[in-house]
Amino acid sequence: MSELNLLPLTGILVVVLGFAFRFNPLLVVTAAGLITGWAVDLNFAELLATFGEKFMNSRQLASFLLILPVIAILERYGLQNRAKSWIASIKGATTARILSVYFVVRETSAALGLLSLAGQAQTVRPLLAPMALGAAANVHGDLPKEVKDMISAHSAACDNIAVFFGEDIFIAFGAVLLMDAFLKENGIAGIEPLHIGLWAIPTAIAALIVHLFRLARLEAKICNKIAELRNTPTNYSDKSIDSKETA
Structure with missing residues (x-):
């Protein structure tokens, strides 16, 4: 030996x-x-x-890394501030609505194979999170750090969950091809990548419904958290938020 x-x-x-x-x-x-x-x-x-x-x-990874300095320069010259001010000018824009729209768009684009269309570094940090924070600040004023962290976490989760469940629908995705090869190597015939992609659709729809339900409760969670930190009682309702926005 x-x-x-x-x-x-x-x-x-x-x-x-x-x-x-x-x-x-x-x-x-x-x-x-x-x-x-x-x-x-x-x-x-x-x-x-x-x-x-x-x-x-790994040249695709190298091209992705070249994008990061461009995003950093845009952030340095006020990209996040511009995103916040733009959202603040839109009446009816709330954190939950912004994240819900992004989730639907992100999962749909991932299902079509457009995985690089958005992401944590190029979209969530410089655009989505500041927009969600700006919408909350437009309603509640200055936000406590705990609330900012919570909204940022929900922004990041929207991208992760949408991509995770949406990408399996795209039949040319690496994981789908890996599952197809694994099944064939183990003698399981008659299953094509198209079948795997079709069976991923119900799971993606279920993830969409569950996450949109969570986001629908986010506004109440933000109100309760702010009231808890400010030691003031609150009774959340959609009407109270809408009245503040129209005011």
Whole structure:
């Protein structure tokens, strides 16, 4: 029995130490890859070929990372403030309504395979969360930190849940193809990706109904939380919110 070679695991040690000492992540990962390649006796040409292959396979991720600096610049020059002020100018806009509309649009687009159309970094943080917060502030005034955190969490949850249940309807999605391949490898024939996508529709509809019901209760939850933090009693009703908005 040959002895276990632990030398290739030194790449993991490089990653841990590099991140612990807060070195540049790109340099840390590159150094870890080079050390691991050296440990498994890859020559320089093979190592470069491996790096090139992995980069080409993840080029979509690289293009996504290029978008992040653009979003950061837009935020620096007032994107969130502009989103809040725009929502404040719309009568009848509430946090629950904004999140409900986003959930429907996001799940529908995910079902059509448009997964990159929105997301946490490019939509939720710079646009959706500020819009939801602006709608709440337009009704209740300055919001306590706990309420802001709650609204931001609901904004992020809208994107996660909508994508999670919507993407399985798209038959070219990786998870659907993986399920199809798994079934065929285990001798289960007669099931195509189209069948998997069709059976995902009832689950997506159920998730839509459940989450819209949760969002319908969000306005009452916000009112109760604000009243609790401000130590004032409240009796929530849709009419009271509408009267404040029209005022």
